[in-house]
Amino acid sequence: MSKSSLDLHTRGTAIVALGVLLLSFDALMVRLAGTSAWNVIFWRGVFIFVSLALYDGLIQRGAGFMAVRDRLRPALIAGFLAGVGLALFPLSIMQTTVANTVVILTTTPFFAALFTRLFLGEPVPGRTWVAICTVAVGVGWIFAGSLSAGGLIGDVLALCAAAWFGLNMTYLRKHPDIPRIPIVAMSGVVAAILALVPALPFQVPVAGLRFLAVSGLVQMPLAMVMISVGTRFLPPAEVTLLLLIETLLGPIWVWRILGEVPGIDTLLGGGLILLTLTAHSYATLRQMKRQALKSA
Numbered sequence: 001m002s003k004s005s006l007d008l009h010t011r012g013t014a015i016v017a018l019g020v021l022l023l024s025f026d027a028l029m030v031r032l033a034g035t036s037a038w039n040v041i042f043w044r045g046v047f048i049f050v051s052l053a054l055y056d057g058l059i060q061r062g063a064g065f066m067a068v069r070d071r072l073r074p075a076l077i078a079g080f081l082a083g084v085g086l087a088l089f090p091l092s093i094m095q096t097t098v099a100n101t102v103v104i105l106t107t108t109p110f111f112a113a114l115f116t117r118l119f120l121g122e123p124v125p126g127r128t129w130v131a132i133c134t135v136a137v138g139v140g141w142i143f144a145g146s147l148s149a150g151g152l153i154g155d156v157l158a159l160c161a162a163a164w165f166g167l168n169m170t171y172l173r174k175h176p177d178i179p180r181i182p183i184v185a186m187s188g189v190v191a192a193i194l195a196l197v198p199a200l201p202f203q204v205p206v207a208g209l210r211f212l213a214v215s216g217l218v219q220m221p222l223a224m225v226m227i228s229v230g231t232r233f234l235p236p237a238e239v240t241l242l243l244l245i246e247t248l249l250g251p252i253w254v255w256r257i258l259g260e261v262p263g264i265d266t267l268l269g270g271g272l273i274l275l276t277l278t279a280h281s282y283a284t285l286r287q288m289k290r291q292a293l294k295s296a
Helices: 003-023 026-032 037-058 063-093 098-105 108-120 126-149 152-174 180-195 206-230 236-258 264-295
Strands: none
Touching: 003 206, 003 236, 026 063, 026 098, 026 206, 026 236, 037 063, 037 180, 037 206, 063 098, 063 152, 063 180, 098 126, 098 152, 098 236, 098 264, 108 126, 108 152, 126 152, 126 264, 180 206, 236 264
């Protein structure tokens, strides 16, 4: 690896890691809002759109949204997919523990692999099939714990969110030229529209609205932009490893501040999932390095 490539890789790692660190406070912000999931979805959607629209207009001189005009149909589909995923996360958080939600969401790359095979015809490596089967055991372990402790609905919603995010990743892989920031901004609009009927947005406590404003205007958009920028310099397997920062820290913030302790089944099943994901990403990175050396 040349010095310039190494510098870009180091910069990308730092940017993604910082973005994921910011993202790890997401579940805590949802809980601290002290309101219904639909109110959270509505206000975060509004704030995310406002923040990124201002960013595109003031910093990028409208370049992002102008670029979308030539790719309007796929951009709208991607925005819709991202918006539904944005809505599913708070719905899951309110129905189960934070640890259950964030651990189950780590299955997203495997759903993406399945959808990529199904819709794009790309082969799935043998190690990925093994990882998918192992992860399924871990998810089943978590579900079993929720049958006795409650939260099964939230676990199912988290699994639906993981599948939905995986579908969106597959769609974006098919359309890599679509600007990402307008898609995230549109996802906020979609989420707000989905919550428009069930939400009671003006009944949110002032303190809760402050947390949602910090989350929607600063924390979430900044995290998404940093991760989007950083991933230009890193392979997907390395990004997946860095995303484990959120999986590990998210439940810790909620435990330290709100006293929510993960159940034993979540710890065991989640541990199996995280070990599998780490081993799979590490094996993928090693293969990429070997291929790079052969082609050098």
